[in-house]
Amino acid sequence: MKTNTTIIAVVIVFGSGLLVHDYYRRAAFDEPTPNATSLEPTMSVSRSAPTHRVVRAAGHVEGSTKEIELRSRLSESITVLRVRRGDWVEAGATLVELESDQLQRERSVAQAMLDFAVATRQRLVNGSRASEVNIAFQEHESAAANLNGAEQAHQRALRLEQKDAISPQSLEEIATQLHSTRALAAAAHAKLEHLRLPAREDELAAADADVAAARSRLELAQINLERSHIKAPVAGQILSLNGEVGELVGPTQSLPLVVMVDTRRLRVLAEVDEFDAMRVRIGQHCDIHCDAITGVVGSGIISVIEPQMAPKKVSGQWAGERRDTFSRRVWIELSRHESLPVNLPVDVFIDVEE
Numbered sequence: 001m002k003t004n005t006t007i008i009a010v011v012i013v014f015g016s017g018l019l020v021h022d023y024y025r026r027a028a029f030d031e032p033t034p035n036a037t038s039l040e041p042t043m044s045v046s047r048s049a050p051t052h053r054v055v056r057a058a059g060h061v062e063g064s065t066k067e068i069e070l071r072s073r074l075s076e077s078i079t080v081l082r083v084r085r086g087d088w089v090e091a092g093a094t095l096v097e098l099e100s101d102q103l104q105r106e107r108s109v110a111q112a113m114l115d116f117a118v119a120t121r122q123r124l125v126n127g128s129r130a131s132e133v134n135i136a137f138q139e140h141e142s143a144a145a146n147l148n149g150a151e152q153a154h155q156r157a158l159r160l161e162q163k164d165a166i167s168p169q170s171l172e173e174i175a176t177q178l179h180s181t182r183a184l185a186a187a188a189h190a191k192l193e194h195l196r197l198p199a200r201e202d203e204l205a206a207a208d209a210d211v212a213a214a215r216s217r218l219e220l221a222q223i224n225l226e227r228s229h230i231k232a233p234v235a236g237q238i239l240s241l242n243g244e245v246g247e248l249v250g251p252t253q254s255l256p257l258v259v260m261v262d263t264r265r266l267r268v269l270a271e272v273d274e275f276d277a278m279r280v281r282i283g284q285h286c287d288i289h290c291d292a293i294t295g296v297v298g299s300g301i302i303s304v305i306e307p308q309m310a311p312k313k314v315s316g317q318w319a320g321e322r323r324d325t326f327s328r329r330v331w332i333e334l335s336r337h338e339s340l341p342v343n344l345p346v347d348v349f350i351d352v353e354e
Contacts, residue, residue, distance in 0.1 A: 053351075053352050053353075054349050054350065054352070055272060055276040055279055055352050056318070056347060056349055056350075057272045057350065058271060058315055058317075058321075058345070058347060059270030059271065059314060059346055059347075060268070060314065060345050060346060061267075061340045061343060061344040062261075062266070062267050062269050062331075062343075063236070063261035063262045063265070063266060063267075063342055064262045064263075064264060064266070064267065065234065065236065065261055065262040067261050068259070068261060069258075070230055070233075070256060070260070071251055072096075072227075072249045072250055072253070072257050073251055074098060074103075074224065074250065074251075075250035075251070076099040076248070076249070076250075077246055077247060077248045078096060078097070078098060078243050078245050078247050078249060079097050079098060079100075080096070081095075081243070082094055082096065083258075084238065085238055085239065085241060087237070088235075088236070088237050088238075089237075091233065091234050093232045094229050095230045095231060096230040096257060097230075098227075098228040098230070099228070100228035103225040104225060106221045107218065107221040107224075109221075110214070110217045110220075110221040114214035114217070114218050117210040117213075117214040118211055121208065121210070121211055124199035124204060125199060125204070127199065128196075133192070136191050137192055139191070140188040140189050140191070140192045143184045143187070143189070144188075144189075146181045146185065147184075147185040150174075153178070154174050157174040157175075158171075230257060234262055235262060235264070236260040237260060237262075237263045238259075239260055239342060241257070241258055242257055263342065265333070266334045266337055267303070267331050267333050267334055268286075268288060268300070268332040268334065268346060269329060269330075270314075270330050270331075270348040271312055271314045272327055272328045272329075272330055273325060274309060274326040274327060277309065277328035279352040280302060280305060280328070280352060281302065281305075282302050282304070283301050283302060284302045284352060285299065286300055286348050286349065286351070287351075288332070288334070288346050289346065289347045289348075289349065290344060290345065291345075292344070293338065297337060297340065298334045298336060298337030298338060300332045300333045300334040302330050302331070302332055303332065305328065305329075305331075306328055309328055310327065310329070311325075311326060312324075312327040314327075
């Protein structure tokens with residue numbers, strides 16, 4: 001009997017301890033304790049405040065642009081390297097110079113052909129020189145005088161024929177001379193008129209076509225010459241150079257000649273697991289960690305979310321990470337960061353609200 005009483009007392013004490021523990025646990029989370037006597041008046045607290053959850057994703061550091069790969073479009077050797085790895089260059093700066101002697105000569109030939117075509121057209125527009133017209137006029141006057149003399153000789157021969165004072169053979173020779181002189185006079189007159197006439201429309205059209213073709217050849221030669229200078233399309237930092245002075249490079253080279261990226265603003269590209277893909281939103285805060293430095297190495301907000309899912313490609317190498325799955329890519333604009341190199345693998349911790 002005494003043993004039973006002891007057991008009942010122990011159960012009562014243990015149960016009372018559980019009730020007190022449960023009361024303080026619920027009070028800590030602002031929850032009312034059901035079916036328990038309140039030791040003091042309690043307030044009803046609303047649970048409308050959101051709870052926070054952190055989503056972890058693997059990613060890497062990028063510049064404000066993708067990596068820009070520059071290749072030579074010409075098969076020429078390198079003469080000058082104007083930059084080194086890590087240099088910052090402005091847009092339009094010359095990075096590499098290639099052998100260009102032949103290209104410069106081709107441009108000179110194209111320029112000469114254009115000048116010749118332009119001069120030929122201008123000559124058509126200007127017409128014949130005054131001296132040429134004067135010479136043609138003098139030839140025309142001489143031919144007209146010869147024609148007048150030949151006609152008079154033919155008239156005398158005809159009168160002599162009526163008196164049987166000339167042989168038929170002589171009359172025929174005089175008539176032939178008249179026809180020849182008349183043809184020469186007509187040719188001299190036509191030449192003079194031709195020199196006085198302006199250029200025809202079809203001649204000008206042909207000259208314009210020659211000028212256009214020559215100008216196009218010059219532009220092509222200029223383009224090839226400019227391609228001998230590899231220039232930066234945008235401002236950025238040189239990541240790699242794959243060539244040395246004297247080395248032959250070309251469009252079939254396996255590695256790009258120059259790789260550059262704009263690093264004035266850094267961002268992180270992260271792949272969010274499909275289980276968390278619907279929890280990320282533009283504007284959510286993110287902390288960036290990496291294995292090389294202890295603690296937070298950068299922070300920012302989500303600026304772009306890709307509107308599609310794709311098989312996961314980047315792995316964070318942490319325990320329990322899902323790998324054979326789909327992911328959603330997001331871009332984080334970094335507002336604060338250490339000096340981070342491009343393509344550095346990082347872990348992204350995204351603060352999401354539920």
